[in-house]
Amino acid sequence: MLALSRTVQAHLSxxxxxxxxxxxxxxxxxxxxxxxGFVAAWSxxxxxxxxxxxxxxxxxxxxxxxxxxxxxxxxxxxxxxHPLAQGYLRRRHAMVWILALGGVALxxxxxxxxxxxxxxxxxxxxxxxxxxxxxxxxxxxxxxGVMVGLGALAGWFPVTSETGWGLVVVFGWMAxxxxxxxxxxxxxxxxxxxxxxxxxxxxxxxxxxxASRVVLAGNVGATVLGMAVAGPAGLPWWYVPVAGAVxxxxxxxxxxxxxxxxxxxxxxxxxxxASFYPPVMMVAVGAxxxxxxxTRRAFELxxx
Numbered sequence: 001m002l003a004l005s006r007t008v009q010a011h012l013s014x015x016x017x018x019x020x021x022x023x024x025x026x027x028x029x030x031x032x033x034x035x036x037g038f039v040a041a042w043s044x045x046x047x048x049x050x051x052x053x054x055x056x057x058x059x060x061x062x063x064x065x066x067x068x069x070x071x072x073x074x075x076x077x078x079x080x081x082h083p084l085a086q087g088y089l090r091r092r093h094a095m096v097w098i099l100a101l102g103g104v105a106l107x108x109x110x111x112x113x114x115x116x117x118x119x120x121x122x123x124x125x126x127x128x129x130x131x132x133x134x135x136x137x138x139x140x141x142x143x144x145g146v147m148v149g150l151g152a153l154a155g156w157f158p159v160t161s162e163t164g165w166g167l168v169v170v171f172g173w174m175a176x177x178x179x180x181x182x183x184x185x186x187x188x189x190x191x192x193x194x195x196x197x198x199x200x201x202x203x204x205x206x207x208x209x210x211a212s213r214v215v216l217a218g219n220v221g222a223t224v225l226g227m228a229v230a231g232p233a234g235l236p237w238w239y240v241p242v243a244g245a246v247x248x249x250x251x252x253x254x255x256x257x258x259x260x261x262x263x264x265x266x267x268x269x270x271x272x273x274a275s276f277y278p279p280v281m282m283v284a285v286g287a288x289x290x291x292x293x294x295t296r297r298a299f300e301l302x303x304x
Contacts, residue, residue: 001097003079004053004089005046012075014041015278016148017155019285020170023233024159027289033158036108041155044105044120048127048151050098053084055131060085063193074268075275076186112158119154123147135198138205141214144183149175166232173225174278180218181251181274184211185258188267212259219255219274223247226281235288242284250277 021029021037029037053060060082074081083089102124109117126147133140149171156167187194187201188211194204203211227243229235254270 001050001089001093002046003077003081003083004094004097005050005101006053006076006078007046008078009075009275010042010045010049012275012279013045014038015282016152016174017041018282019174019278020152020155020167021159022282022285022289023166023170023229024156024162026234027293028286029159033112036112037155037158040105040108040112040116043101043108044123044151044154047098047101047105048123050094050101051124051127052131053082054091054094054098055128056134057082057084057091059134059197059199062197063190075272109154113161115157115161116154119150119157123151123154126150133200135200138200138202140200141179141183141202145175145179148178164232166229169225169229169232173222173229176218176225177222177251177274177277180215180220180222180255181277182271184215184218185267185271185274188215188258189264189271191264208262212255212262215270216252216255216259219247219251222277223251229285230288233285234292235285236292239284239288243281246277246280246284250274250280 017037018041021033028034064082064085080086080088084091084094105120106117109120126143130140130143130147133143152174153167153171156170184202188203188208190199191201191203193199194201202214206214223244224247226247227240230237230239230243250273251270254266254273258266258270
């Protein structure tokens with residue numbers, strides 16, 4: 001069941017709504033929000049990742065006839081790749097798992113903020129639409145970017161109902177990261193299989209050169225927005241160079257390498273590295289707020 005939900009990727013993805021919650025609160029959110037939000041995000045993300053495999057299980061079954069060997073760590077297949085398509089699970093078991101987790105996520109989202117529940121529902125619709133368009137259009141990459149951006153904002157509204165530039169920046173930040181750091185490069189790693197199966201992706205339709213430009217633009221944009229969030233979020237000055245360095249190491253440098261080599265192995269390495277970008281940035285944002293709070297308290301003690 002955890003393999004069906006790509007549990008390593010799902011756990012790493014919890015950082016996306018967590019970042020939105022930190023920025024919305026302009027500090028560390030209340031304990032209740034963090035606790036309920038973690039369970040809601042855990043359940044919702046595991047349900048959505050599993051839903052992807054459920055909708056795509058016929059395509060994934062055909063994919064196994066054309067799988068190429070890959071040696072190395074794969075975030076998405078840390079346990080078993082597509083266990084439903086391989087016959088390790090039955091469809092009814094997968095459906096029960098998805099419905100149970102989705103129900104928990106929905107109830108907790110409603111408890112936290114009705115808007116978060118609405119965003120969860122929209123994300124599910126976009127995920128199904130993305131899967132349905134597998135052999136129809138490479139433009140489905142836009143759907144997954146919007147889906148991840150909106151999913152991240154589910155962490156915003158339990159903290160505040162106010163909107164502003166911070167919300168817009170977080171949405172764009174996570175959407176560009178999804179497109180450049182995760183979606184296109186993951187499709188690139190599956191390029192040979194997708195061409196045989198008729199799956200339309202940016203690499204299979206536009207070719208490696210155009211795909212490398214999309215990847216580089218998305219990851220540069222994500223890095224810039226990750227730095228720019230410091231303004232509306234009220235983060236300290238040192239956060240900006242830290243965010244830039246993290247983006248350079250995890251996103252931009254591997255993207256430049258991929259643009260030079262057009263190698264599927266480099267695409268896979270970029271995907272793995274980029275998957276850890278949101279958790280690292282979550283720590284950076286949280287540390288920024290903690291240090292600001294400590295500095296404020298120390299100043300108050302000195303003045304007092």
